[in-house]
Amino acid sequence: MSTLPFIIRISSLCRFYTMGDQTVKALDNIDLCFRKNDYAAIMGPSGSGKSTLMNILGCLDTPTSGRYELNGQNVAEMDDDELARVRNREIGFVFQTFNLLPRLNCLKNVELPLIYAGIEPEERLERSRLALEQVGLADRITHKPTELSGGQIQRVAIARALVNRPSIILADEPTGNLDTATSHDIMEMFGKLSEAGNTIILITHEEDIARFTRRIIRLRDGKIESDTEQ
Amino acid sequence: MNTSLRQFRYETTESLNIAVYQIRANKIRSFLTALGVIIGIVAITMMGTAINGIDLGFEKSLSMLGYDVIYVQKGSWSNMGQWWKYRNRPDIKTDYAEDINRIITGNPYSQLIVAVPQMSTIQASARYRDRELQQIFAMGTNQDYTLTASGDLSDGRFFTPQESAGGEAVCVVGDDIASGLFPEGHAVGKSIRLKNHNVRIVGVFKKQGKFLGLFSFDNQAIMPLGAFEKIYGTTPMVTIRVKVKDEKKINEAKEELTGLMRRIRRISPGKENDFGVNEQQAFKSQLDPIKNGIAVAGIFITGMSLFVGAIGIMNITFVSVKERTREIGLRKALGARRRTILLQFLIESVMICLIGGLIGLGTALSITFAIQNLLPDFPVKFSPLLVLASLVVSVTTGIVSGLAPAVTASKLDPADSLRYE
Numbered sequence: 001m002s003t004l005p006f007i008i009r010i011s012s013l014c015r016f017y018t019m020g021d022q023t024v025k026a027l028d029n030i031d032l033c034f035r036k037n038d039y040a041a042i043m044g045p046s047g048s049g050k051s052t053l054m055n056i057l058g059c060l061d062t063p064t065s066g067r068y069e070l071n072g073q074n075v076a077e078m079d080d081d082e083l084a085r086v087r088n089r090e091i092g093f094v095f096q097t098f099n100l101l102p103r104l105n106c107l108k109n110v111e112l113p114l115i116y117a118g119i120e121p122e123e124r125l126e127r128s129r130l131a132l133e134q135v136g137l138a139d140r141i142t143h144k145p146t147e148l149s150g151g152q153i154q155r156v157a158i159a160r161a162l163v164n165r166p167s168i169i170l171a172d173e174p175t176g177n178l179d180t181a182t183s184h185d186i187m188e189m190f191g192k193l194s195e196a197g198n199t200i201i202l203i204t205h206e207e208d209i210a211r212f213t214r215r216i217i218r219l220r221d222g223k224i225e226s227d228t229e230q
Numbered sequence: 231m232n233t234s235l236r237q238f239r240y241e242t243t244e245s246l247n248i249a250v251y252q253i254r255a256n257k258i259r260s261f262l263t264a265l266g267v268i269i270g271i272v273a274i275t276m277m278g279t280a281i282n283g284i285d286l287g288f289e290k291s292l293s294m295l296g297y298d299v300i301y302v303q304k305g306s307w308s309n310m311g312q313w314w315k316y317r318n319r320p321d322i323k324t325d326y327a328e329d330i331n332r333i334i335t336g337n338p339y340s341q342l343i344v345a346v347p348q349m350s351t352i353q354a355s356a357r358y359r360d361r362e363l364q365q366i367f368a369m370g371t372n373q374d375y376t377l378t379a380s381g382d383l384s385d386g387r388f389f390t391p392q393e394s395a396g397g398e399a400v401c402v403v404g405d406d407i408a409s410g411l412f413p414e415g416h417a418v419g420k421s422i423r424l425k426n427h428n429v430r431i432v433g434v435f436k437k438q439g440k441f442l443g444l445f446s447f448d449n450q451a452i453m454p455l456g457a458f459e460k461i462y463g464t465t466p467m468v469t470i471r472v473k474v475k476d477e478k479k480i481n482e483a484k485e486e487l488t489g490l491m492r493r494i495r496r497i498s499p500g501k502e503n504d505f506g507v508n509e510q511q512a513f514k515s516q517l518d519p520i521k522n523g524i525a526v527a528g529i530f531i532t533g534m535s536l537f538v539g540a541i542g543i544m545n546i547t548f549v550s551v552k553e554r555t556r557e558i559g560l561r562k563a564l565g566a567r568r569r570t571i572l573l574q575f576l577i578e579s580v581m582i583c584l585i586g587g588l589i590g591l592g593t594a595l596s597i598t599f600a601i602q603n604l605l606p607d608f609p610v611k612f613s614p615l616l617v618l619a620s621l622v623v624s625v626t627t628g629i630v631s632g633l634a635p636a637v638t639a640s641k642l643d644p645a646d647s648l649r650y651e
Contacts, residue, residue: 060644
C-alpha cells in the first residue's frame with residue numbers, strides 16, 4: 001500500500017436531492033480517501049451516485065453535509081468563486097463528450113484554463129504546446145477539433161486537463177464515445193500519465209477499462225460497495 | 231502586475247475575442263439586433279441636431295435685434311398671446327424719440343444713449359423698369375438707425391443727417407431687393423419706384439437672413455422718415471429704438487425708459503403702462519418653452535425606440551445564453567468565475583450596441599450633411615457633444631439590456647450546464 005500523502009479526504013459525505021416530495025440520497029454517508037499518484041476507477045450502475053460523486057470531487061457541486069478536503073482545504077464550505085479557483089488550479093477535467101470549443105484550434109483549446117489562471121500569453125503558448133506534446137499531438141497544434149479523430153480530440157482534452165498542472169485529473173467516462181482500440185490507446189495514455197506522477201480518478205461502467213487502473217471503487221445506491229486495489 | 235489584475239485583463243481579452251467571434255459568426259442576427267440601436271441613435275442624434283439647429287437659428291435671429299437695443303412699441307413681446315389688450319392703446323408717435331433724446335442728453339447718469347424713431351409698412355412693393363418685387367417692407371427712420379441695428383453695408387452708404395432732416399427721396403435697401411431688381415448688380419445710384427415716387431438707392435445691406443424664419447431683413451427699404459411719410463403717409467406701426475450704454479444693465483435701462491415713457495405719455499401714478507418696452511430677451515422667454523417642449527417630446531419618442539431596441543438585445547442575449555449553456559458550463563469547469571461569464575455576455579451586448587451606435591451616428595451624420603447641402607436654410611447643427619452622448623447612450627443600452635441575461639448566465643450551475651443538450 002502506498003504511503004504517499006492524502007490528496008483527498010472525504011468523510012461522512014452526503015448529497016441529497018429533493019424531487020417533488022421525495023428525497024433522493026445520491027450519496028449516503030461516504031468515507032473515501034485518495035493518495036497522491038492514485039489511479040482509481042469509480043464504477044457502478046446508473047443511479048448508483050457515481051456522477052454525483054464525480055461532480056463533488058470536481059467541485060462542480062457541493063455536498064449536503066459532511067467534509068471534503070482537497071489538499072488540506074475544506075471544499076464543502078467554499079463559495080462559487082473559490083470553487084472556480086480550485087477547479088482551475090487543482091482539477092483537470094476530461095469529459096465523455098470531449099467538450100472542446102469547435103471554433104478554436106487545439107492550442108487555443110488547451111490554453112483556456114491558463115487564461116482563467118491569469119498566466120501570461122507567452123507562457124500560455126509554451127505550456128499548451130508542451131501539454132500537446134505530452135499527449136503526442138505536437139504536429140496537430142493548429143488543427144481544429146473538426147479536423148481530428150475521436151481519439152485525437154480526447155487527447156487534446158487530456159492535454160487541456162494537464163496544462164495547469166492540477167492535483168488530480170478527473171475523467172468522466174473518457175472512453176464512452178470511443179471505439180475499443182481507441183479506448184485502449186487513451187487508457188494507455190492515462191497509464192503513462194500515472195507513471196509520470198499524476199493522480200487520476202475516472203468513472204466508467206466498463207470492466208475492461210477499469211482493469212487498466214490500480215484501484216476500483218464500486219458504488220451502489222449511494223454507498224461504497226467495495227474498494228479494492230489490484 | 232498582480233495576478234488578479236492580470237487575470238482580469240486576460241479574461242477581458244478573451245471575452246472581447248468571443249464577442250467578436252460571435253458577432254461575426256451570426257452576422258445577420260447581430261445586424262438585426264443592432265438595428266434597434268441604430269434606429270434609436272439616429273433618432274436621438276437627429277433630434278439633438280434639430281434642437282441645436284433651432285438654437286443656432288434662434289441665436290442668429292436674436293443677435294439681429296441687438297443685445298443692447300430696447301424697443302418701445304404698442305404691445306409687449308413677452309405676452310404676444312394677449313394682443314387684444316394692446317389693440318386699444320394709443321399709438322406710439324415718432325416724436326417720442328426726440329422727447330427721449332432731449333431728456334437723456336440732460337442726464338449724465340442715463341443708461342440710454344440714443345432713441346431712434348422707426349415707422350414701417352406691413353407690406354409694400356418696389357419696381358425698377360419691368361421688374362417688380364411684391365413682398366418688401368418699407369421703413370422710415372433717421373441717420374442714427376445704424377447705431378441701433380446690426381448689418382453692414384455691402385455697397386454705398388447710409389443716408390446722411392442732411393438727407394434725413396430734409397426727408398429726401400433716398401433709400402438703403404436689403405440684399406434681396408438689390409439682387410431682385412438689379413440682377414446684374416450696380417443698384418447704388420439707380421432710382422426705384424415705391425408706390426408713385428422715385429427713390430434713389432444710396433446703399434445696399436449685406437445679406438442677413440430671416441428673423442426666426444418669418445421676416446427677412448433683406449427685404450427692407452429704409453429711407454428718411456420724411457420721405458416715408460410722403461410716400462406712404464402716417465402708419466400706426468411705430469417703434470422707438472433705444473440704444474443702451476451697457477447690455478449688462480439692460481434691466482436698469484428698461485426701468486429708466488419706462489419712467490421716461492410714462493412721463494411723456496403723462497400716465498398718472500398707479501395706472502398701468504399703455505406701451506411695451508421690449509428687448510430680445512422677451513423673445514427668448516417666449517420661445518424657450520416651445521424649444522423645451524420639442525426636446526421633451528423628442529427625448530420621449532427616441533427613448534421609446536431605444537427601449538424597444540434594448541428589449542431586442544436582451545431577448546437575443548437570452549437566446550445566446552441558452553445556446554451556449556454547455557460552453558458556459560465548460561468554461562466554469564475550467565475555472566471561469568461568475569464575473570468572468572457576466573463580463574463575457576455584457577461585453578457582447580455592449581459591443582453590439584456600440585457597433586449599432588456607430589452605424590447610427592454615421593447615418594445621422596450623412597443625413598445632416600444631406601440636409602445642409604439640399605436645404606441650406608434649414609437649421610441643423612451636429613455637435614461633438616452629440617457624438618459623445620450617443621456613444622454613452624449606446625454603451626448604457628448595452629449594459630442595461632445585457633445585464634439580465636448575463637446575470638442568468640453567470641449563475642448557471644456548472645454541473646447541470648455541462649449536461650445540457
